[in-house]
Amino acid sequence: MISLESDYNNGAHPMVMEHLVRTNDEHTLTYGFDKYTEEAKQKIAKACDDPDAQVFFLTGGTQANATVIDGVLHSYEAVITVETGHINIHEAGAIEANGHKVIALKEHEGKLCSGDLRSYMEWFVNDESTEHLAQPGMVYISFPTELGTLYSAQEIADIHQVCQDFGLNLFIDGARMGYGLAASTDITLPWLYQHCDVFYIGGTKVGALCGEAVVFTHQNAPKHFFSIIKRHGALLAKGRLTGVQFDALFSDNLYLRISRHAIDMAMRLKKLLESKGYQFYIDSPTNQQFVIIPNKRVKTLEKHVNFTHWGPYDAENMICRFVTSWATTDADLEALKKVL
Amino acid sequence: MISLESDYNNGAHPMVMEHLVRTNDEHTLTYGFDKYTEEAKQKIAKACDDPDAQVFFLTGGTQANATVIDGVLHSYEAVITVETGHINIHEAGAIEANGHKVIALKEHEGKLCSGDLRSYMEWFVNDESTEHLAQPGMVYISFPTELGTLYSAQEIADIHQVCQDFGLNLFIDGARMGYGLAASTDITLPWLYQHCDVFYIGGTKVGALCGEAVVFTHQNAPKHFFSIIKRHGALLAKGRLTGVQFDALFSDNLYLRISRHAIDMAMRLKKLLESKGYQFYIDSPTNQQFVIIPNKRVKTLEKHVNFTHWGPYDAENMICRFVTSWATTDADLEALKKVL
């Protein structure tokens, strides 16, 4: 069976697993005060080109989103995103669970448009009942987006500018950050670091068993963020579990190397599908490809390859998601070629 | 100055105030166990044509919405409304403050369409990631809506049917219930009582100083709802304050009589504006009229009459809200006629 249904249906990258095994017998400090976690933090800070970057490790994306948003916002503040934003749909209400409204603006191929954001904020500050509304305190975007698309540097810079004009924090969900950086033509980690307030570098979908590295960019981590993590049930007693993994991922450029592999595979997959006459729901430059497939064809294809039913396209066709990852092999694509 | 800016910029109806004065010197039980509150509950139950109706008094609309929604839903459940729903916009995030996501569907002249609701729920129950979504537990509609429009009996019956098909509670915000009932051609209080799970009868905007009467319709008040009210900071030590007022409002049909007066005045206001060539943003049969007025004209009119800036219509025109109430007089309309 060819596996293209997600980028989290595998174990850890071999070098990550190897580091876990190698360090397994050591006694270390707990709650993330161990030397591997410390090492990982320094490597990430270096990759961001700021030795003072504040780094914290959490286990998953929804947890990272909920903890960061709740940690940064005042209890009465809301977060702005697009309709298709992960926090607006696929987190079972985790943001609202902590009391924060999610304000959803229109999406443009999964992206927030800085013009829409500016219009919303101008309306907000001028509305006569503005104090009766939930007060926006943050903008949340995903890089890449939930639809696999990518912001250009200019688009993020523009959003960042609106945020600064209106006193909003900019938070970038990087659950698939590696794949985004590998696919982007103009955004690097240090550039991103300079253009937002907080972001995270996803490990779960890029080589780790679990783990997201939250990075606060201008010494702006909330006071007591450690305690906030604990309050969210997000503090690992054996913090080394994430520390060791990120230590491996940020050694020898592993994180970006395996991300690039996934993008290479995705582009080959895309061409393969195009060559077979398939059409795409959206033009994605990253590791998630959304393909329109006739319902009947879906059933026969599924005998050979695993992919995700994203939803109906119309009565006869379905949007199907094919995902590559660091673990996708040449053999996978060769096999796919035969069954398409 | 002619006052048409809202239906809550006045004191209490004289008969309500009189009842407060008349009972002021008595010692009564506290927290709503006094005889006037008891009397009011029975009168409301009678007006609903069910002696077993469960009635609770709260002070305002946002408080009623937040307390009922939080009281009825499981902590992880969400409430469905339309984009223009009061709980989605003008409650400063009060519903999310208790952990509940507000899911906003498209509005049609301020109303929820039962077809949209059914489509959403069919998508929801069939989506493969349904357990990753916030679980809907309730539908919230307003009667009349925030835009002054009214559901027909058929429209509410259809929504109610979808709710029953999918196990959702139907909650009707009746902050302006009196005006809705007075304007409706096919909905009465007993009918409404039969077609939802919980609703409230607004007092604040219909003759009281404060107070909303929450009515659970089928012995379905949440266990410990008294305690839930307390937990929401919504329990008055002198519960008689709302009890006495509703006792007056539900004596001699006062509530509906003064509501009808407001609707009569609104229809005269509407004709008056039409006769002067004004156009309407929306066709409202209730006490809120939304009029499109050139920006320059707004400024001159405001020297003589108070109304609300609802928002820009386009670059040159503004949507202005004119509101009648039980307190609007012939003299108000005569004066308006002169300045239009």
Added chain:
Amino acid sequence: MISLESDYNNGAHPMVMEHLVRTNDEHTLTYGFDKYTEEAKQKIAKACDDPDAQVFFLTGGTQANATVIDGVLHSYEAVITVETGHINIHEAGAIEANGHKVIALKEHEGKLCSGDLRSYMEWFVNDESTEHLAQPGMVYISFPTELGTLYSAQEIADIHQVCQDFGLNLFIDGARMGYGLAASTDITLPWLYQHCDVFYIGGTKVGALCGEAVVFTHQNAPKHFFSIIKRHGALLAKGRLTGVQFDALFSDNLYLRISRHAIDMAMRLKKLLESKGYQFYIDSPTNQQFVIIPNKRVKTLEKHVNFTHWGPYDAENMICRFVTSWATTDADLEALKKVL
């Protein structure tokens, strides 16, 4: 029947009711922007001897406690009080409902001891797991306490000092503030204003139908506190309801005059009970008197006088609460004398 069961089983003080009646027909601005509310704020600021005092009106004590605590604290912060603190017992979990832990220290006749507070905070800052604990951000005390006792100026000054030493806000619940000020020998409103961060002046139990005046003391009202009030369901559309009442209460020193009357009555009540041989559960200088009465005697007394069962004292005796208020009359005490 003699009524001594509570200080909120009556209507409004006649002068408060009269002001409500007199202003009833006026059209005013809504949500507390009316002239009476403005007037009341200025009078309260003057009574506090600081024209810049920031005053907000809420309807009840639990609501005031929940809104102030949630408004002032970061979402992860806790509030410290004593075991018998109202927020720890009688608010149905309203503080925790907004996510804040209530840390309860030992009570001493209902009071918090500054030494206990200092010990707790010294332990807290030195504990090696301090970041695993809920972070204290505020101290909550009541004046008078839930047991009718009073802090001396020195006691409050000492608590205030500990708060300043450890960066804690000091919040004083003044649900019965009037009775406390009338009974105190060394605390005035301006003095109190100088020795805490926020407090409220209770109206519900001191002459109003509802209403508590929250006062922030050093321009330290949380940004967007209006919006926070709305989010708590605590914003009255007809804000004048509380504004008019406090305007009356703070005219001609009415608030303190009627409070003093209640204390005079309480002292006469106390002497009367003592002269009849009754013993007290606690020595209270304020309008709540806690008397130990044999269970059998309770039953016969209750035929003539209403009081509250506070709880069992031992197998044969009950602690009963007798409460005077601004509404207690000479006739009440004379009648009581006969039945004791």
Added chain:
Amino acid sequence: MISLESDYNNGAHPMVMEHLVRTNDEHTLTYGFDKYTEEAKQKIAKACDDPDAQVFFLTGGTQANATVIDGVLHSYEAVITVETGHINIHEAGAIEANGHKVIALKEHEGKLCSGDLRSYMEWFVNDESTEHLAQPGMVYISFPTELGTLYSAQEIADIHQVCQDFGLNLFIDGARMGYGLAASTDITLPWLYQHCDVFYIGGTKVGALCGEAVVFTHQNAPKHFFSIIKRHGALLAKGRLTGVQFDALFSDNLYLRISRHAIDMAMRLKKLLESKGYQFYIDSPTNQQFVIIPNKRVKTLEKHVNFTHWGPYDAENMICRFVTSWATTDADLEALKKVL
């Protein structure tokens, strides 16, 4: 350096790590629908002697406590524990973060006394202001307790009886469940399963890198508990991470075998300390030993052995915690013997 500071300062048990490595290259279903998680659930159900046991995997203790308590309780309900309960102290307010009050009763060597619980509940249901109090919905105890002590079967049966009498859920925190079962003379997993509503089997402190297995005992898992887990940010995309580990831990009785080793080591440690004249703060039969050590001696000992400062015993002595685990070796104890 001898490591006795905690039971979570190491990696995974070798057989757990081996299973992670062996399964690492496989593609599996996500979010815990993989075969290893399924296998682990069945093995745990079998160990509980009920094939219908409902098992869910979370990553850590605070997360398990917060998710279970919030999932089981109505939003307005409170949880009862003892003063020293983990949820009352060391979870940074995680329970209150979801709106639930923690009611703390007196502890007896870290344990809840069923008599105290019954007294509290009898007071609660009879108190005249009971609806003004937070409504208890659950009792939380730890096995073993935070002080290393153990309930007897009779003690838990008595608490369970009180819970049933008053309609309370009984929840047992088993972060160190293995060590408790290994040390207990009369409690087995099937017995425990029969005497509570929900509990968890701790993995983090007993051989896993992370992971706690939550078990609902009578088909009473909350509806949508999967979604509740997601809402708490507690759902692992790679659910196999915990599934694989518990699959290993519940194969060949590994979990109990390594727990028993830790208890054997703890008893040897205890004898060793006693033989050297040390006194204990509390008599613990489990893997946590609390020893009273003069402050000066603490400093010299710390050059050779790691242990935890639990807190001051008096001015000259400190309570120190020594912890054994599945990873403690003979060599550790031999080395300790030399430095004591």
